[in-house]
Amino acid sequence: MEKDSDRICLCPLEGIITTIAKKWAILIISILGHHERLRFNDIMEILGGISPKSLTDTLKELQREGLIQREAFPEIPPRVEYSLTEDGRQLCEAIVPLVRWAEKRDNLPAKTCHATCGFSEGCPSRREGR
Amino acid sequence: MEKDSDRICLCPLEGIITTIAKKWAILIISILGHHERLRFNDIMEILGGISPKSLTDTLKELQREGLIQREAFPEIPPRVEYSLTEDGRQLCEAIVPLVRWAEKRDNLPAKTCHATCGFSEGCPSRREGR
DNA sequence: CTGTATCCCCAGAGATACTG
DNA sequence: CAGTATCTCTGGGGATACAG
Numbered sequence: 001m002e003k004d005s006d007r008i009c010l011c012p013l014e015g016i017i018t019t020i021a022k023k024w025a026i027l028i029i030s031i032l033g034h035h036e037r038l039r040f041n042d043i044m045e046i047l048g049g050i051s052p053k054s055l056t057d058t059l060k061e062l063q064r065e066g067l068i069q070r071e072a073f074p075e076i077p078p079r080v081e082y083s084l085t086e087d088g089r090q091l092c093e094a095i096v097p098l099v100r101w102a103e104k105r106d107n108l109p110a111k112t113c114h115a116t117c118g119f120s121e122g123c124p125s126r127r128e129g130r
Numbered sequence: 131m132e133k134d135s136d137r138i139c140l141c142p143l144e145g146i147i148t149t150i151a152k153k154w155a156i157l158i159i160s161i162l163g164h165h166e167r168l169r170f171n172d173i174m175e176i177l178g179g180i181s182p183k184s185l186t187d188t189l190k191e192l193q194r195e196g197l198i199q200r201e202a203f204p205e206i207p208p209r210v211e212y213s214l215t216e217d218g219r220q221l222c223e224a225i226v227p228l229v230r231w232a233e234k235r236d237n238l239p240a241k242t243c244h245a246t247c248g249f250s251e252g253c254p255s256r257r258e259g260r
Numbered sequence: 261c262t263g264t265a266t267c268c269c270c271a272g273a274g275a276t277a278c279t280g
Numbered sequence: 281c282a283g284t285a286t287c288t289c290t291g292g293g294g295a296t297a298c299a300g
Binding site: 169170171182183185186202205206207208209210 | 281282283284285
């Protein structure tokens, strides 16, 4: 029997993978996937350890790729909210099998996830019933 | 209705993505996915433009991650063959939805694939009936 | 609060020559 | 044939200070 991977070429990934592989990108996407909308400093705190420059750079790239969207409110002090686009949400869906595979490989200790992404309560990997 | 991505945390990817995002890694995996077993210089030719050092580095990393395997034959001149491990093949399977998503996003011009990965005849993206 | 503006560092990647 | 040994360069990423 023929598997999907027998016919597939991984080349289309070349473009997007350089984006989603950037240091914090996946984490940011994951976080936004769980929180719906977040402000700049919220993301900084959750990530814990990222510099404002790195965060700005990453957010801009994700935005340029159409994975997240930025909404600025003309207030003082300024308020800006980030959220996933529809495309970004579809990415999350498309990436599920890959995550499952990675979890299986690593034998997924839930605490590792906690340590890596900084989720304390909200991280799905720490919930029951998986 | 709840989607898979509502519950999933992308953190487990952190480890593997730094490997498979390395410049040539995905391409090599894809190529090995299509050719079963290949020798060092064969890979170099197919990729076209990679330096021996970069290829060596990448192959070693992929091997260390258990995605490909190396078989050396004690002959003169030496012969070494690379192939995907079972884990590597499973990666190919797991990555299919992501590739489909990327193709859809990019509106997949088949020639782009050709240009990127160097497949001339063998590239599935150039076949009919997709 | 939400970012810029600078400066610095180092690992990834290329080019090239050479070896068992 | 299948790499190794060097050298170099670029840019991603961190730290820090400052601005609108």
